[in-house]
Amino acid sequence: MSPTHETMRELSGLYVLGALAPADLAEFEAHLASCEICRTEVSALRPVAAALPGTVAQVEPPALLRGRVLEAVTGQSTSSHARSRPAAAPIAPWLAAAALLAAAALGGYAVQLRGRITNLEDQLEQAIARVSLADQQVADARRTALDAQFQVAVLAAPDLLRIDLAGLPPAPAASARAFWSRSRGMVFTASSLPALMPGRVYQLWVIPDQGDPISVGLLEPDSSGTLTRVFQTPADIPPPMAVAVSEEPAGGVPLPTGQLYMAGKPV
Ligand SMILES: [Zn+2]
Structure with a gap:
């Protein structure tokens, strides 16, 4: 397992939400190619993430952020305000929303997983119940047969x-x-x-x-x-x-x- 697995795994929620920064995205996808666990996690999270837009309000990245990203990619300024404003303020609400979505996705995944475990536990319990019921029936049948043999032996006794x-x-x-x-x-x-x-x-x-x-x-x-x-x-x-x-x-x-x-x- 790669030493970055734990770090990468934490990004899977953001990944399925399409909320990873380009640098993180490249690194995560490279890790995904080599990590079965993270691939499984991502495929488990996808249906949950897909269900989210219906229940959680979509948050558009602010125009300012879009501009900063485009600027970084193309090297051309798209907004005269981009460099004159502190970065933290406009980015924060979008990041907070992404973090919320990621938490919701992980929460949904946990619920889904708990449901699956409960289901498996139920099946196991039923299987155990069936086995011990069968054991019980065999024991009962054996006891009944022995009792019947014993009754016949008593009833046929010459000193009855x-x-x-x-x-x-x-x-x-x-x-x-x-x-x-x-x-x-x-x-x-x-x-x-x-x-x-x-x-x-x-x-x-x-x-x-x-x-x-x-x-x-x-x-x-x-x-x-x-x-x-x-x-x-x-x-x-x-x-x-x-x-x-x-x-x-x-x-x-x-x-x-x-x-x-x-x-x-x-x-
Ligand atoms: Zn991994």
Whole structure:
């Protein structure tokens, strides 16, 4: 990259506005021929600059300035006042206008660029969402397939036990059925479980003939109060005297503490 690139790049706004002084213009165009970055910037700025005359009042270089430029080029005086007036005063308004136009062009370019970046970010976000949705669907499908295999294994178990659960006073309409195999686990299906307050969960228990209830797991019914789930149960679990569902704090508890919602004995 040429050492003058940064300097030249700052002129690209003025260049597309046709506002560069002849000496700068020659230098800039020479640089442009060898600098891809500046060429890209210029072609990005052109449409913005082209849109500007419609929105920004055109400023004609004052006659005095035109005269001074012509004089410099041709070596002939076109105005008797040219040399008798200070240069700064008449040039300043035109330069200020050009600087304004350049700033507007760069501002427009920045807006355009920001728009392009936002658009790309949106596309990236959508692509990521699609990928993780696909991942999620694969994981869901795999889990569903495993659950189905597990359910079939439980339901085909030679030591299968069926337990029908009926709703208790907090949930009179609720009902559930548990299929339990000591060797393979439990399939639990429930319906009409009422929605719980935030921070509360349903917990499923096996109540053995002797000793404390054993937690099978937490139940997360859908919005209609329905669920079907498979649970691994400890191999040394004693045959259940009963199966029950209680309401407990989120995360579950080692021993039931809350109200019972459903209970039933093996048929
Ligand atoms: Zn450059």
